[in-house]
Amino acid sequence: MTNVIELNGLTKFYGKVKGIEDVSFEVEEKEVFGFIGPNGAGKSTTIRTLLSLIFPTKGSATIFGKDCIKHASEIAMDVGYLPSEVFYYDGMKVKDLLNYSASFFKKDCKQKIEELSSLLDLPLNRKIEDLSFGNKKKVGIVQGLLHSPKLIILDEPSAGLDPLIQQTFFNILKQENERGATIFFSSHILSEVQRMCDRVAILKEGHLIALQKISELRKDSYKKVTVSGTLKEELDLENVTNRQSADEHTTFLYKGDVRKLLSTLAKQHIDDILIEEPSLEEIFLHYYQ
Amino acid sequence: MNIYKQELKQYRNTLIGWCIAYICILALYLSFLPAFLDEGGGMRDYFASLPPEFMAAFGLDISLFFGPLGFITFVMTMFVLLVGIQAVHMGLSIYGKEQRNRTSDFLLSKPVKRAKIFWSKFLAGLTALFISEVVIYSAGYFIIKMVSDAAFPMNTYLLLLATCTFVQLVFFALGTLLSVLLKRIKNIVGLATGVGMGFFVIRMIANISNATTLRWINPYQFFDNMYVVAYNRYESASILVSLGVFVVLEAVSLWIYQHMDIHAV
The missing domain is CATH 3.30.70.250 (Malonyl-CoA ACP transacylase, ACP-binding)
Structure with missing residues (x-):
């Protein structure tokens, strides 16, 4: 199996404050990989470094075999990201935001936008500032998946979604995985990760403390x-x-x-x-x- | 191109607001031009009776002051404050707006290099300022023609108004630098007004105290409008310093933007 993500001693300090330290693991192609830990464990720091939003203090990370800092924009072409909290441009309609998002990818995303919006019951003609938190999150899901990415990075994705939409969302993720997408799923909700993932990495106070198959975790x-x-x-x-x-x-x-x-x-x-x-x-x- | 278009859309309402404000203020100021020209003698006596510090505070020379261009110079001493504030505001918006609205994650997780984002926003900001300049040049010209039939050399008029362009470039670059240096800008308009006003007050103090050494640290003083009226050209140092500061500040801002951490919201 090819590794889609590889972290080698990834370390990030914010001044003297530790974000993560010496984190190393691999995520295989087509795997649904869970990344769990309590708030402040360093999950978002890891994800933000992978996305080149922040720069590592030490160590390195690769996605699709390319350095995630040097080749950030190339890598992003095949990555879909859903942050834990979504913020978009007020004054824009949902469809304008999604079209703007699609304009960064060299492909026609119209059909996928329609398909996902319909599954999630997303009102395309509403202004973003008028949407509830849950609906904004749906916009996040569609804009993260509209280009059919090879790697989907999710940071606390289900927060703010009602149980029915959560179910739909997890079904969408399963379909994306069956299509061939690798999923990196960060959460502090163990059951969610247990339900979705093949393997899980557990982070505590910036350190990787366990890397287990879900089947083993369940047994324990x-x-x-x-x-x-x-x-x-x-x-x-x-x-x-x-x-x-x-x-x-x-x-x-x-x-x-x-x-x-x-x-x-x-x-x-x-x-x-x-x-x-x-x-x-x-x-x-x-x-x- | 998509970021450039999106930025311009974001600026549209603000830009329309600025242009309307410019036209109204120019109309108000320039409506005094006929009275100023008709009562030149009385005005001359009146201004001559004021303390010399008053004229000095605005960088005005009484011997060149009377006439249409002298009056435009007088109007511009205050008008330049507005263009300065607009330019700082536009510069602050380059990154500050993304940061304030917490939309950086959206944009920076897309397949686009940071440099391209920076240049797209930079060009959109310059375009907005260019549109403002065209409105100012045209509105100023047509309002003068409407209220007075006084003749004045067009090239000197354009040279005078073009000093606004240089002031805007420098303040735009200053705003850009602040936008990438400051961690959280809660009130972009407030900060832009503060920076614009701050330099304006420094200029007044420097003029009153005749502190010529301060001239090259204040964008409002890089150009001496009275020199432009008198010699119908710019001092070469004014152009070099303005463009030099603009290029250096933008280059530093770009470097910081490419290497900065985008912190979680």
Whole structure:
């Protein structure tokens, strides 16, 4: 497999403040690659360096085998980018913005604009300043994909999209991937990444702390369990950590078969139960301490 | 070309506003020309009775002041403040507008080199200033013809008004440099007015105190309009300094723009 993205010891400091340090990994062609970490971990710094919006302090990165700083404009011809927050020119209509965006690429993007706008139910004749946050985000999706890029870079893409549109958006991404596009998917929502990606890189405080296949991550995945009621001190369960009790509420992290968890808890005097995904911070604490 | 067109579209309303303001202000000032010429003797006595510092503050020479060109020179001493502010505003817009509206990510993630973005915006700014200049030259000429039948040499008139062009070039370059140097410009109009006014006040102080050394650090003073009226030409130093400052500031701005980090919004 050819590598579409290669990072070699990529480092970025903002003055004395660390953005990322010595980050190295590769993303293969046609892969859906997850890039996760809590806010401030350095995800956006990495992406902005890949896009040549900021310059690395040390190290290098290549996209399609070309240095991402020296050949930024060439590379951008085949890259679609959706930032976490989208800002466009007020006073412009959606269709004008999309046509302006398309004018940078040497191809006819009309059909793709129509197709994507219709799928996302995007009002093309409205002025951008009159759009809701969600609709602005849809404009971002269309302008990022209208030239059928070979590499799609997404930075927290689902923020601001309602669940139905999120579903449509993920379907569009799947189609783009089937067409041959490589997807670099940055997020702090683990479930989103688990659902979409083949492999995942985990970033913490500017350092790459893990590079795993999603299947491995799933196998290792923890659940955060909150129980109301009375629990025995010693539960007949393995892999229970971080147990904390206050009043009638107990929380703990559990790794293992959910059916075994439920059958064990069913024997206890419990009033309510909440099983949820732990936050990334909680995962980091237990995986990588 | 697409960025150039888009920039011009963005400037359209502001440019129309500036042109209307220029025409109105020229009409207001130049409407006093007939009275000024008719009552030349009285005016001469009146201005002669003022403290010498008043005329000096505007860089005016009383011996050359009376006549249509002298009056235009007087009008231009204040009018140049406006063209200065417009040029700084246009220069600040080169990058400041993208930065303020947070649209840099959109533009810089497209397949286009930073230098091309810079030059497209630069040319759009110059085009807008050129359109303003044409409006100023034409409006000034037609208003003078409408309000007075006084004859004046056309080439001196054009030379006088063309000093506005040089002032605009220098202030445009200064605005461009500020736009890439300042991290966040919240109020582009406020900053442009501040810069334009600041240099204007410095010019008045320098003229009153006869501080000739300050002349070459203030774009408003690079050209001596009274010299133009008297000799019907420019001092070569005025042209060299104006164009030199323009080229150096734009080159430095381009270098910074090509090497600067575009920070997340």
